[in-house]
Amino acid sequence: MAAEIDLDGLDEVLGLRIRRAHGAVQRHFADNFGGLGLTQKQISVLWLAGANPGIAQTDFARALDMDRATTMSLVHALERRTLLARAPSRTDRRRIAFRLTAEGERVLGAAKVAIRAHEAWLADRFTASELTQLRRLLARIHR
Amino acid sequence: MAAEIDLDGLDEVLGLRIRRAHGAVQRHFADNFGGLGLTQKQISVLWLAGANPGIAQTDFARALDMDRATTMSLVHALERRTLLARAPSRTDRRRIAFRLTAEGERVLGAAKVAIRAHEAWLADRFTASELTQLRRLLARIHR
């Protein structure tokens, strides 16, 4: 009994298209790589810590477009699992320098494999030039 | 002290681009049209109810790509505010037919104005053909 629903132009609303694409991406990652026990957001934090030893919370926040309080909860969860460790900054005593633990390094390696597979699933539906175009257009949408 | 953060290719990850675009859109809507007291998702439900009197929860779920439980909480919130009303379906006693209340009609009208302004903010950074292209590409990302 799939009644024919009139979308009444709702499918033209770009905000909704973005929301649905986002949902689909989230769902696919959770369904296929949930076993890692890490979300894409958490992986992003580990990724940045791996490439930038000594990085501070405000750097995570800026790079990933997050509130400081949001950053805290993410960082906290990763510290609780001993993937991320902290030490006071030498140059600015307000800051805290984060780095990956040995286990964090290992887990990040596995996570990058998952991200690669997930991105392949996503990219498969586009040509190379469509992919470039999509990245370019999405990059224009920011706060 | 904006340390130069090495993104290490993280900005190439399409999933992250989509997430950040989604976040920016959410934020802009909340900041500029939060006064309505409605989220874009809630507006989508009202929108569909307005165009499809007698619509059922499963129709909302299918059209907006939601779980049934998720749909419930959305519908419930809108019923509590008497924007949406229910009546048993005549043809299938499992289903419930939803329709907008008079207040729901009025609120949806105001919400559509907000959505239009919000979409203009979003669309302003693209040419007409880029917009078409972006919609087309995003539509390919689904569950």
Added chain:
DNA sequence: TATTGTTATACTCTATAACTATA
């Protein structure tokens, strides 16, 4: 005065599992 980290709190969205009623 501004920045960094922190805590408390709250809301939206999402989903799973188990249940009832109806088809």
Added chain:
DNA sequence: TATAGTTATAGAGTATAACAATA
């Protein structure tokens, strides 16, 4: 057996407000 609605529950993400320590 399958579908529609429901409830309980949980987790991720987001954000505001207020505060202490440091710059």
